[in-house]
Amino acid sequence: MLIQIVLISSLVLALYVTWRRATQGVISWREALGWSVLWVIAGVIILLPQTTTTVANFFGVGRGVDFVLYASVVTLFFLVFKIFLTLDRVERRLTDVVRKDALKELPEQKHE
Amino acid sequence: MKVYAVIPAYNEASRIGGTLFGVRPFVDGVIVVDDGSTDETAGVARESGATIIRHAINRGQGAALRTGTDAALRLGADVIVHVDADGQHDPSLIPSIIQPIKEGKTDVVFGSRFLGLLPSDMPWSRRVLLRAARSFNSLVMGIPRRVTDPQSGMRAMTREAALLVDFRQDRMAHCSEILRLVTRSRLRWLEVPIRVRYTSESLAKGQRSADALKIVWQLLIGGR
Numbered sequence: 001m002l003i004q005i006v007l008i009s010s011l012v013l014a015l016y017v018t019w020r021r022a023t024q025g026v027i028s029w030r031e032a033l034g035w036s037v038l039w040v041i042a043g044v045i046i047l048l049p050q051t052t053t054t055v056a057n058f059f060g061v062g063r064g065v066d067f068v069l070y071a072s073v074v075t076l077f078f079l080v081f082k083i084f085l086t087l088d089r090v091e092r093r094l095t096d097v098v099r100k101d102a103l104k105e106l107p108e109q110k111h112e
Numbered sequence: 113m114k115v116y117a118v119i120p121a122y123n124e125a126s127r128i129g130g131t132l133f134g135v136r137p138f139v140d141g142v143i144v145v146d147d148g149s150t151d152e153t154a155g156v157a158r159e160s161g162a163t164i165i166r167h168a169i170n171r172g173q174g175a176a177l178r179t180g181t182d183a184a185l186r187l188g189a190d191v192i193v194h195v196d197a198d199g200q201h202d203p204s205l206i207p208s209i210i211q212p213i214k215e216g217k218t219d220v221v222f223g224s225r226f227l228g229l230l231p232s233d234m235p236w237s238r239r240v241l242l243r244a245a246r247s248f249n250s251l252v253m254g255i256p257r258r259v260t261d262p263q264s265g266m267r268a269m270t271r272e273a274a275l276l277v278d279f280r281q282d283r284m285a286h287c288s289e290i291l292r293l294v295t296r297s298r299l300r301w302l303e304v305p306i307r308v309r310y311t312s313e314s315l316a317k318g319q320r321s322a323d324a325l326k327i328v329w330q331l332l333i334g335g336r
Contacts, residue, residue, distance in 0.1 A: 070234070081333075084240050084333055085250060088333055091282060092280060094171070094284050095171045095172075095175045098167050098168055098169060098171050098175070098179075099171075099175065099178070099179045099182070100164055100166070100167070100206050101168055102167050102179050103165065103179065103182060103183055103186065104146070106163075106165065106183055106186050106187070107186075109186065109187050109188040111185075111188040111190075111271070
């Protein structure tokens with residue numbers, strides 16, 4: 001099927017880019033491994049969609065496709081939340097830098 | 113006792129002059145934190161004789177207040193008063209806010225809009241919202257219900273309190289954060305009545321009612 005070909009080729013590309021970045025030292029080997037596992041699982045799901053039904057039934061969901069959908073929504077929510085937290089941390093550090101710069105020239109006076 | 117007023121200002125060139133004129137007679141020094149303004153805020157404030165601290169980029173009112181408070185500590189302040197730049201807060205009430213601290217009765221004083229002095233022209237929607245905010249503060253944030261004004265920007269604290277209260281919310285959520293930190297610490301605190309002027313101008317530039325949701329969100333995700 002065409003959709004399978006398109007998806008599998010993007011996964012292969014993703015796998016290639018992941019390991020290229022790992023050899024370039026952009027991401028760590030552990031991260032690369034984590035992403036690779038994700039890509040491989042996606043590949044299995046695309047090539048053998050019926051495997052998801054087995055997993056889905058185990059969790060009490062009827063169809064494999066539904067299970068994949070539920071799981072991805074949960075995962076996406078989690079990722080978005082993590083990004084929010086990261087952004088919040090970055091913003092705070094930005095504020096710290098701006099504050100340090102703003103107070104740089106203010107003389108410290110002894111408090112009696 | 114050295115009393116410093118800290119005034120965060122973002123694009124307030126048209127109003128900061130008047131605010132400084134009103135505030136200066138009641139304090140020993142004024143620190144204006146120009147929060148990355150693109151107008152003449154810093155110039156106008158400098159002409160009025162205030163100490164100017166400048167944020168290179170806009171970081172929000174909470175961040176500016178914190179920077180100004182740090183600056184006041186560096187300059188040797190004994191008492192620090194937070195005042196809004198837009199002239200909402202009546203400067204003539206500054207003495208009543210710092211009086212309990214000067215008398216050694218308390219460490220932190222919060223100005224409250226709901227303690228007798230009728231807020232002039234507070235829109236009814238704002239009133240309802242502030243009531244809801246008060247419930248949120250007590251239920252979710254653990255701020256005592258005794259606190260009558262959940263979002264007041266006028267407050268005073270001693271040097272020791274300012275060193276202790278480590279507020280980190282950059283934007284509007286700092287009001288609730290400071291209330292939480294103070295009421296849950298061993299610091300003594302009390303509220304005194306203040307009066308706020310709501311003009312069409314200050315309402316347009318100030319907080320919108322929809323910002324309430326943003327504040328809740330910041331309080332919830334903005335952990336330590």
